[in-house]
Amino acid sequence: MTFSEQYIAFKTIVIKECLRFLRIWVQTLIPPIITVALYFVIFGNLVGSQIGNIGEFTYMEFIVPGLVLMALISNSYANVVSSFYGSKFQRNIEEMLISPLPNYLILIGFISGGIARGVLVGVAVLLVSLFFSDLNIHSYTVTIVVFILTSILFSLAGMINAIYANSFDDITIIPTFVLTPLTYLGGIFYSINMLPEFWQNVSLINPILYMINAFRYGLLGVSDIPLTHAFIIITAFIIVLFMFSLHLLKTGKGLKH
Amino acid sequence: MKALSITNLHKTYPNGFVALKGVNLEVEEGDFFALLGANGAGKSTTIGIISSLINMTSGQVNVFGHDVLTDTSRAKACIGLVPQEFNFNVFEPLEEILINQAGYYGIPRHVAKQRAEKYLKQLQIWDKRREFARELSGGMKRRLMIARALVHQPRLLILDEPTAGVDIEIRRSMWEFLKQINDEGVTIILTTHYLEEAENLCNRIAIIDQGITKEQTDMKTLLSSLNNETFVLDLNTNDHALPSSVDGCEMQTIDSNTIEVTIAKTHSLNDLFKTLSDNGIDVMSMRNKTNRLEQLFMNVIDNKTTPLSDQ
Numbered sequence: 001m002t003f004s005e006q007y008i009a010f011k012t013i014v015i016k017e018c019l020r021f022l023r024i025w026v027q028t029l030i031p032p033i034i035t036v037a038l039y040f041v042i043f044g045n046l047v048g049s050q051i052g053n054i055g056e057f058t059y060m061e062f063i064v065p066g067l068v069l070m071a072l073i074s075n076s077y078a079n080v081v082s083s084f085y086g087s088k089f090q091r092n093i094e095e096m097l098i099s100p101l102p103n104y105l106i107l108i109g110f111i112s113g114g115i116a117r118g119v120l121v122g123v124a125v126l127l128v129s130l131f132f133s134d135l136n137i138h139s140y141t142v143t144i145v146v147f148i149l150t151s152i153l154f155s156l157a158g159m160i161n162a163i164y165a166n167s168f169d170d171i172t173i174i175p176t177f178v179l180t181p182l183t184y185l186g187g188i189f190y191s192i193n194m195l196p197e198f199w200q201n202v203s204l205i206n207p208i209l210y211m212i213n214a215f216r217y218g219l220l221g222v223s224d225i226p227l228t229h230a231f232i233i234i235t236a237f238i239i240v241l242f243m244f245s246l247h248l249l250k251t252g253k254g255l256k257h
Numbered sequence: 258m259k260a261l262s263i264t265n266l267h268k269t270y271p272n273g274f275v276a277l278k279g280v281n282l283e284v285e286e287g288d289f290f291a292l293l294g295a296n297g298a299g300k301s302t303t304i305g306i307i308s309s310l311i312n313m314t315s316g317q318v319n320v321f322g323h324d325v326l327t328d329t330s331r332a333k334a335c336i337g338l339v340p341q342e343f344n345f346n347v348f349e350p351l352e353e354i355l356i357n358q359a360g361y362y363g364i365p366r367h368v369a370k371q372r373a374e375k376y377l378k379q380l381q382i383w384d385k386r387r388e389f390a391r392e393l394s395g396g397m398k399r400r401l402m403i404a405r406a407l408v409h410q411p412r413l414l415i416l417d418e419p420t421a422g423v424d425i426e427i428r429r430s431m432w433e434f435l436k437q438i439n440d441e442g443v444t445i446i447l448t449t450h451y452l453e454e455a456e457n458l459c460n461r462i463a464i465i466d467q468g469i470t471k472e473q474t475d476m477k478t479l480l481s482s483l484n485n486e487t488f489v490l491d492l493n494t495n496d497h498a499l500p501s502s503v504d505g506c507e508m509q510t511i512d513s514n515t516i517e518v519t520i521a522k523t524h525s526l527n528d529l530f531k532t533l534s535d536n537g538i539d540v541m542s543m544r545n546k547t548n549r550l551e552q553l554f555m556n557v558i559d560n561k562t563t564p565l566s567d568q
Contacts, residue, residue, distance in 0.1 A: 001330055005363020012360025019353075091344035095405075098308045098338050099361035100330040257270060257311045 001100050009101050010109055017113025021079055028079070029121060032071045036125045039067050040132045043189065054191055057220060064129045065216040066188030069150060071125045073183060073208070074175065076118030076151040080110050080158030081171045088162065093255060103249040107159065107242070114155025115148065122147060135219070142227070143218030149234045150211045154179075156241035163248045163255070182208045192224045207233055258321065260286045260413050260444035261307065266316035268302050268468075276302040278468040280316075284446060284461070286412075289439045291455035291476070292448045293554060294465035300448045301341060303465070304417050308338045321412060334362060337411030339402045341418045347391035351382060351401055354390060355408045362409035369408065376404035379434060396427040403431070407438070414438070415446045420454060432458060452550040456480070462550075464557050472557050479553055487519045487546040490533075497537040503529050517546060 021028040048059030087093035186208035214230035217223035261284040268277040305311030323332035359369030377383040380400040464472040505524035
């Protein structure tokens with residue numbers, strides 16, 4: 001395929017992916033916004049007022065970055081895993097597999113759909129947070145870069161889950177038993193400095209901790225983790241997951257006999 | 258030029274099942290080619306390998322000279338596939354399914370829209386273009402898959418049982434449409450269990466059995482190899498007795514007004530009619546007991562004939 005043909009093919013996948021989640025916006029866009037708004041009301045307002053400040057920030061201000069990133073992570077992941085597995089289940093993924101589309105284009109097409117939904121929900125949640133807290137972005141660059149990189153990373157993770165999945169149960173196991181616990185334990189609601197030293201060290205093996213802290217740095221200017229460590233970890237995960245996804249597509253794992 | 262060339266194709270599935278044990282096929286450009294075989298013979302596996310949905314174990318497949326393993330992109334660009342099972346997104350409107358499919362081949366959206374309109378109209382489902390695919394009837398779904406396979410204007414169209422479960426009226430309109438696109442230069446490979454369909458449409462034929470090509474020839478040659486035919490005759494005996502035998506024919510009485518006659522191809526039917534007429538019996542109607550191709554197909558599968566390719 002020529003470059004311009006590849007561009008058209010890529011654009012086709014992105015439009016298709018965006019239309020997919022926009023067509024069912026009541027299922028895809030509204031629930032995460034309502035869920036996070038409830039977190040703001042219950043944890044930020046009601047419980048947070050009893051907790052007091054964390055460092056120089058109110059509890060509400062402290063939890064906003066984590067909750068925004070939680071929405072971004074779960075929606076990027078959910079979009080790719082459900083869309084790709086749905087295509088596998090209905091076998092319409094074969095439309096792409098029989099076409100001259102290179103594997104990397106299929107991959108970045110689906111990832112772009114995940115980024116689009118993740119960012120859309122993340123921005124919506126960020127706007128909702130304005131009803132509860134002032135937003136003074138400390139670093140636009142860090143905020144935007146972490147936002148996009150985290151979305152790429154979890155879109156890739158969703159892709160791998162979808163490739164391996166053999167049933168709809170398989171696409172809910174990882175989000176329920178892995179992603180949600182890691183997100184909650186990644187420092188959304190607390191600073192790891194509040195934990196005993198042993199649990200602080202245990203927390204450091206959770207990759208989501210790095211993302212939440214890097215994003216918190218972008219919004220508030222504070223982080224439990226050095227920013228460079230966070231960027232190295234996120235970038236390394238993206239490279240590894242991208243190469244692995246590409247390998248799975250090339251070998252036809254779960255797609256070809 | 259060869260539209261498709263398959264050499265010594267083997268496929269063993271991970272569970273150890275050997276689906277293909279050396280399939281060889283040659284399809285010329287412009288052919289309307291029937292690929293026949295019983296269920297599980299290896300037709301769909303062969304098609305899956307041609308269209309890159311199944312990895313081959315060994316062998317070589319070239320589509321218009323492009324190797325499907327080493328020149329995959331060009332080979333894929335030549336192929337349009339209508340699979341046996343419905344495999345479109347049932348939650349997408351028809352027009353969008355076609356436009357997306359064209360997009361995967363790098364066809365600009367405005368061109369894709371024109372082609373979608375052309376093929377949806379030709380296949381008489383244009384008025385359903387904004388409806389979700391799940392709302393279509395079975396026949397419409399089949400036609401949607403044909404339209405989708407054509408939207409990038411492939412040089413080789415592969416149809417895996419395209420008329421399965423389709424009523425006779427739609428089937429015949431699909432035949433007309435397929436003949437038309439074949440006349441326009443598209444090479445077509447068709448698998449079907451309706452042997453009448455293969456006999457009416459195809460100029461060449463291959464029969465696969467248990468993963469091996471048993472026969473590959475042109476339709477006329479194959480049909481001419483049939484040595485005898487069996488006819489069912491409905492009679493008005495006018496109260497006369499049926500003749501006990503007719504020269505050159507093998508006769509079997511089904512009931513008082515119906516006989517089954519097997520007659521050698523070299524023998525004239527006139528003798529039969531004359532004998533019946535001389536006995537005061539009128540022939541009211543006559544039909545083939547089985548489709549000629551069906552008879553040949555069974556012969557090949559049962560090893561009752563020497564493959565023409567060996568003659």
